[in-house]
Amino acid sequence: MNERQRARRPGGRSARVAAEVHQAVTDLISERGYGNFTVGDVAARAGVADSSIYRRWGNLETLLSDVALTRLNAQSPMPDTGTLAGDLRTYAAQVACEITGPDGLLLVRLAVALSTNGQQGLQARDELRDERTRQLQSMLDRARERGEQAPDALGVLDHILAPMYIRVLFGIGPLTPDYVDGLVDRLL
Amino acid sequence: MNERQRARRPGGRSARVAAEVHQAVTDLISERGYGNFTVGDVAARAGVADSSIYRRWGNLETLLSDVALTRLNAQSPMPDTGTLAGDLRTYAAQVACEITGPDGLLLVRLAVALSTNGQQGLQARDELRDERTRQLQSMLDRARERGEQAPDALGVLDHILAPMYIRVLFGIGPLTPDYVDGLVDRLL
Known part of the structure; x- marks a missing residue:
């Protein structure tokens, strides 16, 4: 060895x-x-x-990105419930729970920090985003393989994740289960 | 005097x-x-x-919020084109242009800074948000007075503004006119 x-x-x-x-x-x-x-x-x-x-x-930026990704994967692993609606509802509920917690803005703060920290920062931010997008894409691909109609990963970002993040960032809450399910239903 | x-x-x-x-x-x-x-x-x-x-x-937080609001009002004044679709398209295009500029993440950075800076920070953030929401609400009220069906202000935040901010924050671009118009059309 x-x-x-x-x-x-x-x-x-x-x-x-x-x-x-x-x-x-x-x-x-x-x-x-x-x-x-x-x-x-x-x-x-x-x-x-x-x-x-x-x-x-x-470098520090890659380390920060690795720590965030490890945390995201532990707290919000991509679910596999057998239906796309089930997967998206479970995933959205996990994210809602995570971002309304005490360290909820951690990912947004990291993205801001990396975005304003030169080329290494941008690269680390892009790798983090791409890795989570790949995981989300796998979930959507499984749905398509089962014959379900699935939105693309950017649709999930735009209309499920982005509204929740921006509401938490601007203190518009709470993210009730009805609101979160409503985002999923509206996209599907 | x-x-x-x-x-x-x-x-x-x-x-x-x-x-x-x-x-x-x-x-x-x-x-x-x-x-x-x-x-x-x-x-x-x-x-x-x-x-x-x-x-x-x-306090400093109120001053920061005032500076941001003055800048927002100058760069993205609420339009009054005579139709809701026209107003929302114009507004969305202004925001897209502003947030893809060199200081594009200023509002997100300010919101992060205020959100993590105690009670005065949260209050300044809430006042900034409420003032912009009031302006947006006036635009939507004008549409209703003309007999148009209008979404509520939070719908505009969730499905037009939030996707654009999150895409810029995570480096998913560009915000093309087709994409921005598409967000407006989808909401209407």
């Missing part, structure tokens, strides 16, 4: 380092906010060398 | 001070970003006393 394979063994040292680095990032975001800490701060907090972070993630 | 009347005379000293303070805020936002300057910084840049700012705006 070479060095790289050992470093990547699941559950091994590499996974522990990743978990510690992710936790350090989460703590620093909540204490200082985006834009107010460096790779060095993350490394110090996680008890690892700066070089470990640069080797694995390349 | 008492002191207060003199201070509020349009085009007088008060208007000049307001213009200088607004310009100072705009400069500081673009140089340092939200959250990275104080009332004292604005006063120093505008060449006025801190107390002049506190007397007129009360």
Whole structure:
């Protein structure tokens, strides 16, 4: 087993380092906010060398994007209920629950931070968006394979996700189950 | 004429001070970003006393919100074309043009900054939102008075404004005239 394979063994040292680095990032975001800490701060907090972070993630922006994606995948995994209406309702309800929580604006804040932070920021933002879009597309593809008519992923973004995000951002609430289901029904 | 009347005379000293303070805020936002300057910084840049700012705006959050509203009203005044479809298409096109410009994310950045800045921030955000909603509502009321069927203001926010903002925030572009008109047509 070479060095790289050992470093990547699941559950091994590499996974522990990743978990510690992710936790350090989460703590620093909540204490200082985006834009107010460096790779060095993350490394110090996680008890690892700066070089470990640069080797694995390349830059701070990619690390921030990875932390957000891990969190999104844990909190709002794409459902597979057997029908498109069921999938979209479940997904929309998960997102509504997540974004009305205490850290609800985290994704919007990250997108703002990455969008205003040069080429590396834009690239990290685009990768995050593309990965979530791929997951959403898989859900829509499964529906089409079952013979259901499905909207495209941008339709889901425009008319289910965007209204919920903007309502939370401007303090228009609450996102009731009726409202959230209504967004799904209107799109379908 | 008492002191207060003199201070509020349009085009007088008060208007000049307001213009200088607004310009100072705009400069500081673009140089340092939200959250990275104080009332004292604005006063120093505008060449006025801190107390002049506190007397007129009360706090930094209200001042930021006033600057954003003035800018919105100048760049995207609510149109009055004689038909609802015309009004909404014109308004949507203005917003699309504004948010795809170099400072396009200003309103989203302000909303994020105010949302994460305590009670004064939330209040300033709510006042900004309510003022723009009132203007939009007047446009929709005019349509109803002409006998047209009009959506409510939240429908316009959810299905015309929110998709455009979220697309810009996540770098999904461009907002073509066909796309923007399509959002209006879909809602009507």
